[in-house]
Amino acid sequence: MSILDLFWVFFIISSLLPAIQKRMLQAARLKLMRQLEQERGSRVITLIHRQETMALLGFPLYRYIDIDDSEEVLRAVKLTDDEVPLDLILHTPGGLVLASEQIAHALCGHPARVTIFVPHYAMSGGTLLALAADEIIMDENAVLGPVDPQLGEYPAASILKVVEQKSIDEIDDKTLILADVARKAVAQVKARAQAILSEHLPEEKAEQLAQVLSEGRWTHDYPITVEEAQELGLPVTSEMPESVYKLMTLYRQPGQRRPSVQYVPVPYRPTEDKGKK
Numbered sequence: 001m002s003i004l005d006l007f008w009v010f011f012i013i014s015s016l017l018p019a020i021q022k023r024m025l026q027a028a029r030l031k032l033m034r035q036l037e038q039e040r041g042s043r044v045i046t047l048i049h050r051q052e053t054m055a056l057l058g059f060p061l062y063r064y065i066d067i068d069d070s071e072e073v074l075r076a077v078k079l080t081d082d083e084v085p086l087d088l089i090l091h092t093p094g095g096l097v098l099a100s101e102q103i104a105h106a107l108c109g110h111p112a113r114v115t116i117f118v119p120h121y122a123m124s125g126g127t128l129l130a131l132a133a134d135e136i137i138m139d140e141n142a143v144l145g146p147v148d149p150q151l152g153e154y155p156a157a158s159i160l161k162v163v164e165q166k167s168i169d170e171i172d173d174k175t176l177i178l179a180d181v182a183r184k185a186v187a188q189v190k191a192r193a194q195a196i197l198s199e200h201l202p203e204e205k206a207e208q209l210a211q212v213l214s215e216g217r218w219t220h221d222y223p224i225t226v227e228e229a230q231e232l233g234l235p236v237t238s239e240m241p242e243s244v245y246k247l248m249t250l251y252r253q254p255g256q257r258r259p260s261v262q263y264v265p266v267p268y269r270p271t272e273d274k275g276k277k
Helices: 003-040 067-078 097-108 125-130 156-165 173-197 203-214 226-232 242-249
Strands: 043-048 086-091 114-118 135-138
Touching: 003 043, 003 086, 003 242, 043 067, 067 097, 086 125, 086 242, 097 125, 097 173, 114 125, 125 173, 135 226, 156 173, 173 203
Parallel strands: 043 086, 086 114, 114 135
Antiparallel strands: none
16 A cells, blocks of 8 residues: 555544544433433433534633524424433523523423522523522532623613612713613513413412522522522522433534543542541
8 A cells, every 4th residue: 555545544534533533422421311311210402512613713602591502402392201200410600591591481381390500600590490400510610600680791780779879860861771771671580570470389489589699689690509599499409319410521622732630530439638647
């Protein structure tokens, strides 16, 4: 075999390898999902957003909950019998309000038990989805976030605060228009959050919690810990199945540079002091 033949063999293998690796990764994910489904007698759906990198240019692409996500989740819910529980593994910074509300509405409408797993974080629209669950299972260090609406780069609540603190003569027309949209956005998100929470909580408690999460009390990236979520009255536990952690490792985004975090990827257990006699 000539050097040119070897070159073409290498080129063909290199071209096919990414596709083969992708298929193997997808098969490994589905295997773990089926394992979790069999353990819990449920349908497992994943909604996992990672930062992705374009293969050629290397620019990072940030993924959020979008209409494509809502279409896929709604289809999965529709394919699930009313008596089969739903398990949604959620890892997301949030996304479109419309898409998040559609998914939350579908989860609320499913008659069987709905459980949402949060191994790391589910912020903004992700938290709105979590509110629709009968049970939220979070890692001890995982976080949720407020659901207060954002208008472009500004929080809706902050726009309203500016209008409240100034006289109308000091405010330009654009800010007044933004304030009108902000007022509607806050009212709409609060009403939707309250409707979702009312499926699992008393009406008064649902209204109170919806107010807290949507009024702009915190910055939009404020981390609501397991303890805080429980204090707020959310149905949160921290008994995360090991299968969920294993599944998350299969969604790692391969980096183009040296990884910033490294460790030996096996469980460590206490060992006897070798110095003892």
